[in-house]
Structure formats: C-alpha cells, structure tokens
Amino acid sequence: DIVMTQSPKSLTVSLGARATINCKSSQNVFSRSNKGNYLAWYQQKSGQPPKLLIYWASTREVGVPDRFSGSGSGTDFTLTINNVQAEDVAVYYCHQYYSPQHTFGQGTRVQV
C-alpha cells in the first residue's frame, strides 16, 4: 500500500494567518498518461463526514473558498489555508487515489 504521511499532526494559527499542511506519499502518485497527481485533500469538522476540498492536487472543489489551495507533485504535497477563519477549525486529510488501494494520511488538526 502507498503510505501517506502528514505533518504536522497539529497546528495552531492566529485568525488571518496562514496554515501549511504537508503530505508525503511513499510512492509517486503522478500519472504520466493524464499528467495528473492522484491526490486529494479533505476537511473534517467534528461529528461530520470528510468534505472534499482539493482534487488532482490543486483543483478546488466547487464552493470551496479560494483561501484553500493545494500544490505539489510526485510524492510531496501541500495544503495551504490563507487568511485562516474560525470556521476552518477541523482535521485535514490527504488521500491518494493513484493505487486501487486508496489510502489516507493520519490527519492534521488545525486550531485557531
């Protein structure tokens, strides 16, 4: 299985500041055939299912505020939250769907 490792495990930021979450995959998740990274980011608030924020490593899902952005390629990826708001308190997960055996990172808790 592809192992997804997130850092840090927890992060406290001030309102209006930037949060940066890293995700490293144990194998390349970039496909040369469609030139895409099979990497997604989710936000999970307490008591709710995860919500898709970013797919193909950098494409924002419809309705997701543009303060959320994704970057990276191959094995190293980053989720950036600019101008952090109180409603961004959540656990964030990366997810690889390159392998049929999908796997997730262990999560990063963001507090404000």
Place this chain on the structure above:
Amino acid sequence: QVRLQQSGPGLVEPSQTLSLTCAISGDSVSNTRAAWTWLRQSPSRGLEWLGRTYYRKQWSDEYADSMKGRVIVNSDTSKNQFYLHLISVTHEDTAVYYCGRDQGALNVWGQGTTVTVSS
C-alpha cells in the same frame, strides 16, 4: 444535488455479519463515471478504504487487501442502492462507517454510521 443516505444497525455481535445500506439520490449506481465506495474511521486505524463497486461495461468490485475474504460490496439497481457486508466482525471492526461516491476523489459522502461490535 447528489445525496447518500446510510442505514443499518449500530450494534453488531461478535462473529456476526455487519450489513449497511447506502441509498443514492441525484445520481445512479450504474453511472459509468463513478464508483460506489465504503470506508470506515476509528481512532486506532484512521480513515480506511474498504472497497467499492462500479459499472463500466459490466459490474466490478475491488477490496482492500486487509479486508479480502471478509467484505463484500454490491448494489441493487432497482433500488439505486449499494451495500456493505462485513463478515465475522470483531471488536476491531468498531468504527464509523461511511459510504461515498468516488470520481477519483470522494466528492460525496454519506452521513456516517457508528457501529459498535459488542455482545
């Protein structure tokens, strides 16, 4: 708007079979651009992908290696639903179970079902 509505028991006895249902509205289980997926989440194992079913020119299913032989994901096109069956459950199967629509990333999720394995 696509919605997934989960149903099933919250308590299952050890060695029994856990069966959960995910009802789809706003999409079709036969959508050739989607796969219908089950996952679970627990403090000890995090988010864990269990398996999926999908239709292309025929029905196919895929399962996590760790779950093979114990999990079945199938569907009923007449009800537009899909199902999870987890055989011979143990306490380690206690988790919140989610269904989801996979179009690469998981862009729609069910509300979650908390399942406890206990006698």
